[in-house]
Amino acid sequence: MMESKHVVLHLVSPSSGELIDLLARSVLGQLENLNAERFVWNLVRSIERVNEVLAVIAETRGVVFHTLSEKTNRRALEEGCGVLDVPCLFVLEPFVSTLADHTGAVVRFRASPRDMMDEEYFRRLDAMRFTLAHDDGIGGHDIESAEVVLVGVSRVTKTPTCMYLAHRGVRAANVPLVPGMPVVDALSKTKKPLIVGLTMQPEYLVRIRAKRLTMLKQNPGDAYADLDVVRREVLDARRLFARNNWPVIDVTSQSIEQTSAMIMELLKVRQAQRV
Incomplete structure (x- = not known):
C-alpha cells in the first residue's frame, strides 16, 4: 500500500x-x-x-x-x-x-469578479434572495415562482443543494416531508417549477440524523434516528414521488455538486421540451 x-x-x-x-x-x-x-x-x-x-x-x-x-x-x-x-x-x-x-481577445484583469456586475450577476443575486426566502417550506404561497422545487424527508441535503443551485442562478425552493403532516397543498397545484424528489438509503440517513442529534446534545436514540421509522419515512416519500411522477435522485453517494448537476440537466431537458 x-x-x-x-x-x-x-x-x-x-x-x-x-x-x-x-x-x-x-x-x-x-x-x-x-x-x-x-x-x-x-x-x-x-x-x-x-x-x-x-x-x-x-x-x-x-x-x-x-x-x-x-x-x-x-x-x-x-x-x-x-x-x-x-x-x-x-x-x-x-x-x-x-x-x-x-x-485574440485583449486580457484585462479585474480586481474582483464583482467588477463584472452584469445580467448574470443580478440573476444569481435574485436567485439567492428567492432561495433564502423559500427554505424548508417557507414562502409556499408563491412557490410557482420557483424554477426548481426539491422535496424530501429531513437531512437529505435539500437546503445545501438549493443554495448551490442559487449560486448558479436557479430560483430554488425546498419542501420538507414531515411524518404526520400533510404535504404542502401548493405542490399539487403548481405547474411551472421542476419538482424533484431527493431520497437517501435509510441506513446512511440514520447515521446523519444521529450525528445531528448528538451535535444538538439530544438523545441519538430518538425516533428521528430510528432505523424502522426512517425506513417508513423514505418509503412514504418514494410513494409520493411515484404518484406525482416526480423525478427522483438518490443522494446517498452524491456530492452536492453532483446532485445539482443532475438537477440542472433535468431542468435543461424540461426547458427544451417546452420550446
Missing part, C-alpha cells in the same frame, strides 16, 4: 474563496493518497491582508493557489512566496491565456 502524503494548501482569493476552494477540491480528487490541509484566505484586497497571509505561509509552508488579479496585491503575494521559496500559482492564468491566444 502506498504511503499517504500530506500537503498544506493556501487558497487566496479577493472574494469569497468559493471558486478557488472548489478548484482545489477537484484537483485533490485526482490525486491518490494525498491528504491536504487547506487554508482558505478570502477578501484579500490589500497589501496588509497579503502580508498577514504571507506571515502564516512562512510558518506552515506548503503550496499557494490564488486568484488575485489586482496587480499590486498579486505581485506582493508572488514575490513574497518567491522569497519564501514556496510554489505559487495564479490559477486563472492557463484559462485566460488559452482563450486569449485562441481568440
Whole structure:
C-alpha cells in the first residue's frame, strides 16, 4: 500500500474563496493518497491582508493557489512566496491565456469578479434572495415562482443543494416531508417549477440524523434516528414521488455538486421540451 502524503494548501482569493476552494477540491480528487490541509484566505484586497497571509505561509509552508488579479496585491503575494521559496500559482492564468491566444481577445484583469456586475450577476443575486426566502417550506404561497422545487424527508441535503443551485442562478425552493403532516397543498397545484424528489438509503440517513442529534446534545436514540421509522419515512416519500411522477435522485453517494448537476440537466431537458 502506498504511503499517504500530506500537503498544506493556501487558497487566496479577493472574494469569497468559493471558486478557488472548489478548484482545489477537484484537483485533490485526482490525486491518490494525498491528504491536504487547506487554508482558505478570502477578501484579500490589500497589501496588509497579503502580508498577514504571507506571515502564516512562512510558518506552515506548503503550496499557494490564488486568484488575485489586482496587480499590486498579486505581485506582493508572488514575490513574497518567491522569497519564501514556496510554489505559487495564479490559477486563472492557463484559462485566460488559452482563450486569449485562441481568440485574440485583449486580457484585462479585474480586481474582483464583482467588477463584472452584469445580467448574470443580478440573476444569481435574485436567485439567492428567492432561495433564502423559500427554505424548508417557507414562502409556499408563491412557490410557482420557483424554477426548481426539491422535496424530501429531513437531512437529505435539500437546503445545501438549493443554495448551490442559487449560486448558479436557479430560483430554488425546498419542501420538507414531515411524518404526520400533510404535504404542502401548493405542490399539487403548481405547474411551472421542476419538482424533484431527493431520497437517501435509510441506513446512511440514520447515521446523519444521529450525528445531528448528538451535535444538538439530544438523545441519538430518538425516533428521528430510528432505523424502522426512517425506513417508513423514505418509503412514504418514494410513494409520493411515484404518484406525482416526480423525478427522483438518490443522494446517498452524491456530492452536492453532483446532485445539482443532475438537477440542472433535468431542468435543461424540461426547458427544451417546452420550446
